[in-house]
Amino acid sequence: MKHASYCNIVLVFVCVFVCALTSCQPDEACRQSVRTGLQCEFQEAYLDETSQVRYRTTWDSITVIGMGATDILYNNSKSVQSLSLPLKQDVDSTSFIITYHNLTDTLTIYHTNQLEFVSVECGCTYDHELQRLNYSHHWIDTISILQTAIDLGSGTNIRFERAPLDL
Amino acid sequence: MRINKFILLLLMVMTVTIAHAKHVPDSVMHRDGLYVDHMKIYNDSAIYQGVNLKLDLFNTIYYLAKYKTELQTYEIALNVRLKQRFYPTLELGYTTGGIETRGTRWDGQGGWASVGLDFNGLKKGLETQNALLVGVRVGTALQQYDLSNVKVEDYYWKTRQYTDFTKQFHTDCWGEVVAGCQVQVYGGLMMGWYLRLKLLFTRKVDSTEPYPYFIPGFGYRDYTQWGISYYIGWKF
Numbered sequence: 001m002k003h004a005s006y007c008n009i010v011l012v013f014v015c016v017f018v019c020a021l022t023s024c025q026p027d028e029a030c031r032q033s034v035r036t037g038l039q040c041e042f043q044e045a046y047l048d049e050t051s052q053v054r055y056r057t058t059w060d061s062i063t064v065i066g067m068g069a070t071d072i073l074y075n076n077s078k079s080v081q082s083l084s085l086p087l088k089q090d091v092d093s094t095s096f097i098i099t100y101h102n103l104t105d106t107l108t109i110y111h112t113n114q115l116e117f118v119s120v121e122c123g124c125t126y127d128h129e130l131q132r133l134n135y136s137h138h139w140i141d142t143i144s145i146l147q148t149a150i151d152l153g154s155g156t157n158i159r160f161e162r163a164p165l166d167l
Numbered sequence: 168m169r170i171n172k173f174i175l176l177l178l179m180v181m182t183v184t185i186a187h188a189k190h191v192p193d194s195v196m197h198r199d200g201l202y203v204d205h206m207k208i209y210n211d212s213a214i215y216q217g218v219n220l221k222l223d224l225f226n227t228i229y230y231l232a233k234y235k236t237e238l239q240t241y242e243i244a245l246n247v248r249l250k251q252r253f254y255p256t257l258e259l260g261y262t263t264g265g266i267e268t269r270g271t272r273w274d275g276q277g278g279w280a281s282v283g284l285d286f287n288g289l290k291k292g293l294e295t296q297n298a299l300l301v302g303v304r305v306g307t308a309l310q311q312y313d314l315s316n317v318k319v320e321d322y323y324w325k326t327r328q329y330t331d332f333t334k335q336f337h338t339d340c341w342g343e344v345v346a347g348c349q350v351q352v353y354g355g356l357m358m359g360w361y362l363r364l365k366l367l368f369t370r371k372v373d374s375t376e377p378y379p380y381f382i383p384g385f386g387y388r389d390y391t392q393w394g395i396s397y398y399i400g401w402k403f
Contacts, residue, residue: 066323066324069323069324069325070325071323073323086321086322086323086324088321088324088326089319089321089324089326089328090326090328115319115330116375117317117332117375117376117377117378118375120268120269120271120314120317120380121269123271123317123318123319123320124317124318124319124330125319126319
């Protein structure tokens with residue numbers, strides 16, 4: 001009887017330690033990036049061999065740099081399906097120089113900035129609200145605004161639309 | 168290193184305490200119970216068999232040793248002995264101070280409470296107040312805090328700034344599995360310790376609220392935390 005009682009106690013302790021070991025989980029991984037960016041996609045109309053209108057959704061070669069920045073975001077990048085343009089946190093407008101097929105346009109994004117806490121490890125980030133756009137027309141025909149909220153989980157914000165003159 | 172020595176010393180004290188835990192000699196039990204060594208021994212049939220009021224020494228001393236007076240914590244506990252087997256427990260605590268992690272500082276104060284039930288694994292016997300306990304707790308903490316020096320870094324535009332969040336309030340809840348013992352030292356004087364595994368129920372991952380990374384009564388915000396309590400108390 002006494003032996004059985006001690007066995008029960010040992011069993012309880014073993015259960016506690018097994019629970020302890022199995023419940024250990026890794027610490028929350030810091031998010032890869034706290035940088036929120038304007039998400040852009042591309043749509044270019046063209047005629048195929050049968051004179052049907054088709055749409056190209058990738059930039060075959062594109063270069064993007066922030067105006068005043070030292071780093072090039074996309075440097076003659078090939079087959080780019082989407083762009084992520086980081087917006088400034090301390091001012092309400094951000095400009096980028098975008099070169100496509102040796103034609104250069106300047107895109108200025110007007111936005112609001114909202115401070116958001118991410119974690120102690122990663123600090124804070126800024127979410128933005130897209131207000132309006134201003135851009136030149138060397139290769140860009142129009143830009144459609146799809147979504148104004150710019151945060152870590154948002155989808156595509158704008159779409160560059162291009163239709164060559166022969167269409 | 169100094170803290171490790173301190174913990175080692177404390178463990179030795181615990182061991183000596185348990186080794187010296189004395190058994191109250193067998194006595195003839197009257198209907199309403201009797202007093203032995205100034206401590207009331209209850210009738211076998213009684214449901215209520217006394218209450219223990221305890222003060223946690225381990226965390227108070229550990230925090231003082233590790234953080235000096237920057238971070239202080241105090242805890243008392245109350246448990247009731249029922250039918251020699253069950254110990255409903257209430258624990259109350261308070262933490263105040265500030266600590267820094269990865270450049271971000273937490274300054275706050277908060278109280279916590281946990282309730283639970285312990286089960287005595289030792290053989291039944293009114294003559295002994297000693298108990299080998301396993302149990303569970305549910306705890307909650309409310310704190311007011313400031314988070315300061317939180318970085319806001321832009322890796323592309325090469326800007327870095329710091330921001331503060333002041334006068335924030337936050338509530339957390341957790342569960343605990345505990346195992347330990349309590350022993351009678353002399354008369355009503357009791358000592359005991361607990362090993363605790365704490366599981367945080369309110370760990371937020373996607374929150375944009377500047378939630379605190381330190382929780383009074385729980386410790387650093389994580390899925391699990393280990394804890395130790397070493398009590399001195401009195402049985403009424």
